[in-house]
Amino acid sequence: MPLNRFDLPREVLSLLADGAVIPAHPLALDANRRLDRRRQRALTRYYVDAGAGGLAVGVHTTQFAIREHGLYETVLASAMEDRLAWSDRPMVMIAGLCGSTAQAVGEARTAAALGYHAGLLSLAALAAAPEDELVAHCKAVSREIPIVGFYLQTAVGGPVLSSDFWRRFAQIPNALAIKVAPFNRYRTLDVVRGLVDAGAEERVFLYTGNDDHIVLDLALPFVAMRDGAPVTVRFRGGLLGHWSVWTAQAVAQLARIKAVLTQGGGSLPPELLALDARVTDCNSAFFDVANNFHGCIAGCHEVLRRQGLLEGIWCLDPAEGLGPGQAAQIDRVYRQHADLSDDAFVRENLQRWLS
Template sequence: MTADSRSPALALLKQGTVIPAHPLALDASRRLDRRRQRALARYYIDAGAGGLAVGVHTTQFAIREAGLYEEVLSLATETAASWTDRRLAMVAGLAGPTKQAVAEAKTAVRLGYDAGLLSLAALKGSDHDALIEHCEAVAREIPLVGFYLQPAVGGLDLDARFWARFAAIDNVVAIKVAPFNRYRTIEVIRGVVEAGADRRVSLYTGNDDHIVLDLVTPFTVMREGKPVTVRFVGGLLGHWSVWTKGAVEIFERCRRAAASEAVSAELLALDSRVTDCNSAFFDVANNFHGCIAGCHEVLRRQGLLEGIWCLDPNEGLSPGQKEEIDRVLELHADLADDAFVAANLERWLG
């Protein structure tokens, strides 16, 4: 499957949209809670998300070892098809060595996914040639979204030379830039521009620590002595798995401001508020140990999840994280979508 004949979903992905990284709903026995898994997808769709990313870091990479990968991906596409007439951009997380990643890509295509978000964490220590060979093999199966996963949670350090080679692969349609580091973010942009792929490859922010600034900032780099300016067109974010209706509204504000080249001081200041919330949800104080459980806790308080259980019993809230979440929920309550969730929760769980 290639991106040559672009589907409406791939056109939406190119244009830019809100894509929450879909969490995993478990019961107290750490088994899949299908009812709440469906409810989460319905919530994101009704909140206005343009797509869903499933089987990614926020979904927990351990779904593979737990034998849940295909079922979780299937639940999302089936729920989307039955819940809305809108064509969503469905992105499947792909991981592991080449044989595994290729098999997952084939599964994703069979289940109706439009693109694959490729984690390279399993290839840590490989040189650029091996990494590119791996990416090319997977890209032969599905339109590819690159993934610069931050090293703190298992990602690789990847320079502009790698990203130039990656962006030159024909079936690459987007890159999720999530190193949580401005220097490394610019490395990706440099690579895409150096490859001459800036019109073909869409940039999605995964920098949950700089969401608003990424969406309103024009990034300018030089190519052959001339400035080339690119922008992030959307976000594929774990942070957007919570307060999603508010996230859609913020995204639209950012897009309008970027289009008019009139970014207000108020909008710039919003970046620090969103980042403050993320610091609690993602457990920055403890090097992101509780980043998945923190998002689960917000969803639990809203009633979307029954508990914060993760597949790994050692994953949970860190000491002090609950208090940090209490703090940001009080300070930034206007960014939440609690009323929206409360008004629709029974319907989503039905």
């Protein structure tokens, strides 16, 4: 049965509007590259206890290859089952949707049937299509489930999308949010302008996916002009692969930013602004920027492996692994930014999550 944004629980809409930490859920595999159900469950429990406001499952960090391995529905169902069994607090559950219109519509139906609230719609498979076709694609999928737009960076296959595309996207009645992840300030501003041009800034929520500027996206106001007057827009939260690791600290960082904006009259202390560079430095290692993001999934796996949440860094594709020198970069950020980790939190709870 199709799901409309107005059918969503009020608590879920409030979470999205207020701003939440939404990690992109990784895939736990064993040494034979088969689903490790125990550790997959442990990851979900970790994100719930870390205070995440939602989970994004079946997205890039979960590995798009789950589809060709017949794991898409299994992985989505597992995350939903494990999250509900572990905690009854409200959380936003977002399913990754990709491929042709027929595939994305089918995945949207699967996600809605499993109880997911929205679908994060990747356009990478249609990257060469004209924007009219992309808008039609988004509208077709939105008839099945509320959609979260996804501006994916071109380095990993995303198309360049105009401000006008985002204006048209924001006008779709069942558009719920936009994950802005072009890793490019000009293109980030294109989304902001499109949202403001659509007059949708209070209805379609901006979530950062810019892992290279997480803190600044969350802390700074973005201004676009409409009818000769400035309109201020803010990112509500983030839906991030980077937040699949050190998640408890990410929750604390977002809470700190919100507190400063609410109680500090909008004045941002220098140390909070400086945190952006430190988080970005960590991301450079976890996402293997030096090797053009080759190890972006394996790098997150490596952090989770060091914490004991994963047994290894295996991906479905045997060719995916750490990039040259990436392990040394992760060693470096662990030394230099140890206070940004949540290793102690994981140590205290790991056996309970693995039980």
